[in-house]
Each structure stands twice: as structure tokens, then as C-alpha cells.
Amino acid sequence: SGSATYSIPIVSPAGRAGVAPSVSLTYSSSNLVEGPVGVGWSITGLSSISRCPQTPIHDNGNIKQVTYTSEDRLCIDGQRLILRSGTYGAPNSVYRIDNAPFTEVTARLGSSGNGPKYFEVKNKAGETHYYGDVSAVSNMFNNPSDAFVEPGGGVAGAIAKSWAIKAIKDVKNNYIEFNYAKDIASGNAYVSSIKYSGNLTTGEQPFAEIKFNYEAYQKGFKGYAAGKHTYHNKLVSRIDTKIDGQEYRSFFLDYEGSDFIEERVMLTSVQECSDSAKSSCLPATSFEWNRPPLSSSGKSWVCDSEIGAPTFCRWQATQSDYEPFDGYRTLVSGTSNRDYTHVFDINGDGYSDVIYYGPAGYANGYPYSTWVARLGPDYDAVESLLSTKGANKKQYALNIDYNGDGHRDLLVADSSTSNWTVLSFEEDNRYGDLCDNNGPCSDYIKVTSPKATDLGVIATGLEGNAQVMDIDGDGYEDIVFRTGSQIKAHINTGSGSFTPNVLLYSFLKTVTASTMNGHYESQTANMQSSSVIDVNGDGRSDLIMKVTESDAACYDGSRIVPMIRSKWECERDIGGVWVEATNTYHKLFIASGTSSSPSLTLIQSLGLGMDTLRVADINGDGLSDLLYVQSNKWYYRLSDGVTLLDPVYAGMATSDTLKYLDQFVDLNGDGRTDVLHATVSGNYYSYFSRATSNGEWIDFEPRGEFEFPLNATVRFGDTRGDGNLNLLASWGDSWREYYRRPGTKEYSINKIVNGFGVETKISYKPLSDNSVYVVQGSDDSVNKDGISPVFGMQVVSEVASQSNTNQWVSVSYQYGGMLIHRKGRGSLGFEMLRTIDNQS
DSSP states (O other): OOOEEEEEOOOOOOGGGGGGOOOEEEEEEEEOOETTEEEEEEEOOOOOOEEEHHHHHHHTOOOOOOOTTTTTTEEEEEEEEEEESTTTTTOOOEEEEEEEEEEEEEEEEEEETOOEEEEEEEETTTTTEEOOTTTTTSSSSSSSSTTEEEEEETOOOOOOOOOEEEEOOOOOOEEEEEEEEEEEETTTTEEEEEEEEEETTTTOOOEEEEEEEEEEEEEEEEEEETEEEEEEEEEEEEEEETTEEEEEEEEEEHHHHHHHHOOOEEEEEEEESSSSTSSSSSEEEEEEEEEOOOOOEEEEEEEETTTTTTOEEEESSSSBBBBOOOOEEEEEESOOHHHHHHHHSSSSSSSOOEEEEEEHHHEEEEEEEEEEOOOTTOOSEEEESSTEEEEEEGGOOEEEEETSSSSSSEEOOOOOTTTTEEEEEEEOOOOOSOTTTTOOBOOOOOOEEEEEEEEEEEEETTTTTEEOOSSSSSSOOOEEEEEETEEEEEEEEESOOOEEEEEEEEEEEEEEEEEEEGGGGGGGGGGOOOOGGOOOOOSSEEHHHHHHEEEEEETTTTEEEOOOOSSSIIISSOOOOEEEEEEEEEEEEEEEESSEEEEEEEEEEEOOOOOOEEEEEHHHSSSEEEEETTTTTEEOOBBOOSSSSOOOOEEOOOOTGGGOOOOOOOOOSSSEEEEEEEESSSSEEEEEEEOSSSTEEEEEEEEEEEEETTTTTEEEOOOOOOSSSEEESSSSSEEEEEESTTOOOOOEEEEEEEEOOOEEEEEEEEEEEETEEEOSSSSSGGGGTTOOOOOOOOOEEEEEEEEEEEEEEEEEEEEEEEEEEETTTTEEEEEEEEEOOOTT
């Protein structure tokens, strides 16, 4: 995977017949989640079966989010359960684990509608693992229903969102028991203890135990999934192992914690002691992290309240000292049409490029203009995109990955009656396989060149009524548009071609105007297209559309007269009154239907008076939330995975001019969108989103002022190819890049010092670096289901360890052929890993 990994085993006494749990604290640099052990760390040795969505690879091309119904599918530790017999999710149905065919999983009790009560999992070693409510298995288990984890706000014992591992028994009926602290209201469950060395046949109780101690995690996480709450609010502080009630070992965990919202929680040391009193301890293993400088501000205890919600208290900085960027440079000069400039990686080398319409050179002694790209990382040469298509409609240009190769393309047209044209960079130096069967791989750096492709479909809706979406969830982007009172689509076939018109939705009333492409992404960083607008988390694009509808009816008094179609017929034939009405609403449509017959379903009319809509994930739960301006105030509506919740004032006032300047971006990499809020002082204020005691309420906390001319055109892009977003600003014919700690893999461990004082240093480089990613393609990427992109993901490039006080030994790493499965399997890793002993 290219990740740095490290594991600390939790030493525990042996149990009866050697039966004992294998529990560790495990780090992975690819894990940026801030869980119960801080960023990147997790507790291994646990397991769970959970509800998971339908995916194209497993479900005949279909895709569907979790709904807590019989349509949900099941996964064990992220691996899909494949049905072998019975009805999926029903009692006594039998499964195998995808890619692990020799393990048998059987659902027990419960119902088809609500799901099983528990699962039996039998493996080749003769062990039986029990998940969920095991009340019917044995009366020897403590609190037998605590591994049946309900969704937040659910009914106890009714429906599970997951079935945690509850017990493991061997062929002699020796068993291990897992116990949990569960909170149904918030939807969380934390392992509290693991007891082992009991026997179900003899009735002997366990005499050994691993106990987990927690502390409150004040900054926490609160979000939604499938209409239910999901919370995280605890950190592991100590782990004790015991035998016959006496402490055997204690492991103390120390964190670099912070009460400031922009700073994350990182594990800094683990120390093993003989007991919880620290009577005798080994030297701690410590960790150093790549992270921004910490704030030096003071803090104060602040409490707020909202009607119908608990009082929310937290530590808040007393100084607004946060700086979102620590430097800038002129990225590129000599550009034009800054308001219509696009910033994305068009040639697939991992660097965002600057694309605009402007001068491209001379022909027959005369200057000429085309769409051009200034390519990263140098941005010097003007690279013509070989087309003047869309020159007069450049404000309506979109971006799309039209052929599924993993990098963006420009989608343009001359008019709504001409064809769509794609301007792209295509790979032109690859021939045959890159790796021999079971043999070495040849270094291969991808070379691309510009190409213009007529898509053969009409650009209906070009002027604000067309949008790029993945409407069927197949991983290929489609073109959705309105024509008349219908929404239609050109469906991407996966080969760079598109179908004729496919009907998605018909309005019941006459649509006289609409705005489909509201450019919600233009001020929301890292939204390459509307494909990332996903309100219910099913992996398909949803649509927010401004619609003006007209309606008319014939009234006889207060009664509507049916079947009257015109004013003349109403007034002349029956003497009625003809009433016409026009209303404008923002409407939310979710993708529906099947992969072979996609459609849109209207689920909400979002009301009147909304403008400046922006879509972002402001609470970090993976669902798209809505922000908008009304009466010059910013409001937000969180998605609960089913619909958008009621509007809440965000605490940020704006104006008719300033509202268009606000930018939405995750400034600290915690998964929650933050705000660069334009103020009357002519600067930006950095606002960070914070979870509160009520999941429907987000606190936006100001943390620092950023001096920035507000008349600039702003874009975001990975212009360093390091996986970090930079801000690009233009006041004329050049672009300035604002950056922070370029080249750094933030919130990753860079040094480990073990208990003996031996240091290990870890270095990272991005896949855009040709010295580390040396085979830029996978032999499996020729399959339509696979994609092998080059992007700014950072991988381990070198590990150096002390051999004695003053000497080091090191190993360098090179990678090739990263493969991502677009239809449900996710990242499949690298086709090649090459290690280089730097001593030889």
C-alpha cells in the first residue's frame, strides 16, 4: 500500500490451552482518521460484521446506500459476505467471505426485514466466532447483547448497524469474551474488556483479562449515516492486562492533545509498566509527527446553548492566531480570462494545471488563440489544447473525466445545438505489458499529448443547464441536462463515448427557467465536478437545481375546474377565473433507478429566497451538506444520509458582494470543511467547523485573519503534486500560489524511538515524483473496472534505522502500477514494490 506501519503488541498472560487474544496498537500512515487512539492508530484484534452498501462488482452492476432494510448487504472487517444459500440477511442464510472462501458465516435468529441477531463464523482452525447478541448461544457470557450495536437513536435490540465480535471458542470450548460500553442514543460502542480462559463445557469463568480505559475526547466527531446519528467522543488512555484479578501489565498512552479546534490529536508515546501505579516501567516508545506549528494562544471556557439542545461547552482560543498559509509565490504569468480559468490535472502527472482561453502562438506571422494549458510543475510553456471550441461560451465550460483514465478533461461547446467536445491529454507511449509474469517490471513514465474529441452528442443545456454527474454509479461520469420540462442524460459507456438522450425525470408543471449548473464547486475546494455531490452516501451523484415553474388553473369560485386547458376556454365556456402562478425553488434530486435504467427522484423542495448555494461536507461524515445565503446570512443544512435537515444559521453575516468571495476548504485535513470568510475589513477570516453536543448544530469558530485582496479570482489546486491543496489567486494576467508546508505529509509519523533508544526515521514522497513512482501504469488498467492514476498520494520513500550511535542503515522504496477498482473493491495496491539497500 505504500504506507508506513508500526505495531505495539499488548502483552497479556497465556490462557487455558494457550487460548489468548492477539491485540495490538497498529499505525498506518494512510489512515488519517482521528479514532480512539488518535490519528492513524487503531486497535487490532477486534472484528465486526456491519451493514454495507450494494456495489456494482457484487450486485449485478447496481449500487445502493445502507438503508437499514433487507436491501443492505453485509461486510466483515470491510470484506463483502457472498451469499451461498438462503435469502440475503435472513435467518440461517450462509455466506463465504469475498477472497476467503474457506470461512463459513451463518446468520442466526432475527428476521429478513430487521436482520440477524447474531452470526456464527467458522474457520479452518476449527474455531467458532460469534458476532452480535449471543443470548441464545450460552448463559455464560457477560451482557450478551452488548455486541449488537444499534444505530444512534435506534431502538434497543431492534436493528443493528453492526454486530461486533462477542466470543471466540476453540474445539475444546475454551473461549474468549469481548465486552463493550455501548451508548444507543449516540450510536457508539467501545471495547471495554476482553476476558479469556473460560470453558463453556466445564462452566469455568475466565481468569485473564485485557481492560481498556478511556478519557473524554472533547473535540469529538458527530455525523450521520442512513438517517441515524454516529458519534466518536473517547480516547484510549490506558490498557491493563490482568490474571486472577491481579495486574500483569499496564500500557500508558500519551497524546499531543490540543483544545484548539484546528489541531489534531496524535499519539506521542506508549509505555509498558508492571501495573497501573507505574511501580516498574520500561522506557517508553515515542513518536514524532509531521504537523504544523502549534498555537501559542491562551484559552477560555465558553458555553453556548440553543433551544431544544443541551448546553455546549468547550475550550476556545483567546487569540485569533491561525495562519492558513505560510508563504506565496507567483505561479504563472501571461495568462488571460482569469474568471473563466480552470485549475485541475489535465495531463495526469499529479500536478494541477492552469487551463484558460488565450494566446497560444503565431500562425503565418499572426497571433492566434485557443484553449491552452500551463502545465505543472513548472507552468512555463504554453501548451495548446488544439481547439477554439467554446471560445464564445467559455464561461460554461465544464470538466469531466470522459474516458475514465483518472485525470480531468475540459468539456466545451460552441452552442447548445453543436456537439460537446472534450479537450484532453492522452497517453501515447505505452506498448504491451509493463511487468513480466512473476518477473521484473520496466520503469515507465507516462507521456501524454493534447487531443480534441467530438463526443457526438448535442450540448443541450450548455448555458447553465448541463452538469457532469455519475448518475448510475459505475465510476464513469455522465452529462446530465434539462430540456423543456425534462431532465435527461448522455450516459458514459465507459469507452469514451456517450449514449443518446436518456430520460431521468419529468416535471409535472411547465419549467420556464432553471439553473442546473450553479457552479457550487467553484468556491468549494477539491470538488472537481458535481460527481461529489452525494447527499445519501450511495456513491451516485445527486443534483440540486434551481427551477422556475409556472402553473395555471381555472377556478369556479374556490373550486378548481378540471380538464380546462386555456384561459379562453375557462373564461368563455364556463365563466371561470383563470389564475396563473410562477414559483422558483431549489430542488434536491437523488440518483435512483438501476445501473441499466438510471433516474432521478425529487425528495425535497428547499424553499424560496436562497442564493449563493455551496455544497460541502461540514461535519466530516462523508455526506454532502448544503450552505447558502439568505438575507445576507450564511445558513447550513446538514445531510442525515436520507434528506437535508432544517436550516441553521452559521453565525457568519455577509453582503451582496462579499458572499461570492467566501471559500470552503478543509484547512487542516480533518475531513471537515472550513471557511475562508470574506469580511468588510477586506481580509479573510478562517472559520473551523466543530461538532457540538447536538449533531444538528455545527459551531463555526473564527481562528485567524488572513490578509488577502478580495477582488481576486480564487481557485484551489494541488500545484505542488504533494496531495495538499493550495490557494491560487489572480488579479490580472498572473496567478499567485499560497501554500503551507509544501511537500509535507501532514499528520504522519516521521520518527520512532523504541524503548532501547534506537531511532527509525521515515521519509515520504508523492506519486507525482518520478523517482519513487517509477512504473506509472498497471497492466490490469486495460480492464474497464481498473484505473491507474498518478496523483499526490504520499508513500514511504525511505526508512533509516540506527545500527549504532553514529551509524545508520537505510532502505529506499520504489513503486509501480497502483490500481484502483472503480466498482466496489477500492484500492488494490501496487503491482510492483522495489526495495533498494542503500548500503550496497
